[in-house]
Amino acid sequence: MPSTPAIEADDLVKTYPGGRGRPDVRALDGLTLTVPAGTVHGLLGPNGAGKSTTTKVLTTLSTPTSGTARVAGHDVAREAGEVRRRIGYVSQGTGADPLLTPRENLVMTGRLRGLGRSAAADRATALVDRFGLTELADRGTAKLSGGTRRKLDVALGLVGSPQVLFLDEPTTGLDPEARAAMWDEIRRLSGEDALTVLLTTHYLEEADRLADGLSIVDRGRVVAAGTPDELKATLAGDTLTVDLVEPDADVVRAVAAAVPGLGEVLVHVEGPAGRLVARTPDGPLLVGPTIAALQAAGVRHGAVAVSRPTLDDVYLRHAGRSWTSADTSSTGVAR
Structure with missing residues (x-):
C-alpha cells in the first residue's frame, strides 16, 4: 500500500491586495502538487511564477486564500504548529548569525526548536561532524566561505530532525566544487535519511540531476509535472x-x-x-x-x-x- 505523500496541495489560491485602486494580485491560481515521501522534488518556474508563494504556504508563513495543503500529514492552515515541528526551511539568504560560531548557531537553533541544553549541544556536535565542519565549528561564521556557509544553513535546517526540508535556491552563488558537494549532500538526505526535499532552483542542470520529480510553475499553477525523463520525453x-x-x-x-x-x-x-x-x-x-x-x-x-x-x-x-x-x-x- 503506497505511503501518504509528504506534501499535498489541492487547488491552492493566494491573492494579495493590489492597493491604490489596483486589482488584486493572484499569486497562486489553483495550484495542485503532490510530492511522495522520501523524494527530492524540484519546483521550477520564472520569477513571479508563484514558487515563493507556494513555499510560504507550505511552510505556514502564509495562509492560502482558498484550497488546502498538507505537509507531513498535517493541514498547513488548521495544524500549523504540527507542520512547523516536522519541517526544516533553508532560505536563499543565510539564516546563520554572523556574530556566532557555527556550533553556537546550531545550539541556539536547537534551543529555539525546544531542545534542552544538553540535547541541543549533542545535536550540534552530530551536525558539525556530518557536514565536515569540525575544524571550523568554533570560528566566526562571518569568516566562512560561501560553500561552507551554505553547508551550515542546511545543517541549521536539519536541527529539528525534520521529515520535510524546504531548500530555496541552495546553490546560488556557489563555485562548481561547492555546488557539486551540495548536490551530494542533498542526494544523501533523500537516500540515507529518507528525507523529503522540496527544492526551488533556477539551475535546470541541478533539477535534472537531483530531482526525482519536477513541477514547472507558471502564472500561479503547475503547467507540467513528472520525472525529468518523462518531461523530456514529451518533446x-x-x-x-x-x-x-x-x-x-x-x-x-x-x-x-x-x-x-x-x-x-x-x-x-x-x-x-x-x-x-x-x-x-x-x-x-x-x-x-x-x-x-x-x-x-x-x-x-x-x-x-x-x-x-x-x-x-x-x-x-x-x-x-x-x-x-x-x-x-x-x-x-x-x-
Whole structure:
C-alpha cells in the first residue's frame, strides 16, 4: 500500500491586495502538487511564477486564500504548529548569525526548536561532524566561505530532525566544487535519511540531476509535472541550435518561417550575438536547408548543433516567454 505523500496541495489560491485602486494580485491560481515521501522534488518556474508563494504556504508563513495543503500529514492552515515541528526551511539568504560560531548557531537553533541544553549541544556536535565542519565549528561564521556557509544553513535546517526540508535556491552563488558537494549532500538526505526535499532552483542542470520529480510553475499553477525523463520525453524530435553574428531578428524570423519542418522557433538577441533555436522532427536533415536559408538572407552564423530534448527545452516550452506554437511563424525576441 503506497505511503501518504509528504506534501499535498489541492487547488491552492493566494491573492494579495493590489492597493491604490489596483486589482488584486493572484499569486497562486489553483495550484495542485503532490510530492511522495522520501523524494527530492524540484519546483521550477520564472520569477513571479508563484514558487515563493507556494513555499510560504507550505511552510505556514502564509495562509492560502482558498484550497488546502498538507505537509507531513498535517493541514498547513488548521495544524500549523504540527507542520512547523516536522519541517526544516533553508532560505536563499543565510539564516546563520554572523556574530556566532557555527556550533553556537546550531545550539541556539536547537534551543529555539525546544531542545534542552544538553540535547541541543549533542545535536550540534552530530551536525558539525556530518557536514565536515569540525575544524571550523568554533570560528566566526562571518569568516566562512560561501560553500561552507551554505553547508551550515542546511545543517541549521536539519536541527529539528525534520521529515520535510524546504531548500530555496541552495546553490546560488556557489563555485562548481561547492555546488557539486551540495548536490551530494542533498542526494544523501533523500537516500540515507529518507528525507523529503522540496527544492526551488533556477539551475535546470541541478533539477535534472537531483530531482526525482519536477513541477514547472507558471502564472500561479503547475503547467507540467513528472520525472525529468518523462518531461523530456514529451518533446518529440530534435533541437536545432544556430549561433548568430549581429543578427537582424526580423530577418531571422522570416527565414525560420520559410524553412519547412521548423515547428517551434526561438530567436534570442543579446548585443552583437544571437541564437536561433528550433524544434524539428529530424535535426540532421534540417541543418542544410536552415543554413542555406540563413546564408541566402545574408545572416552570418557560427556553430550549429543538433541535440535531443533537454530540460531547458521543456522549461522553455511550458514557462518560456519567447516560444511560439508549432503553427505560428513569428518568434519572440529578447533584447
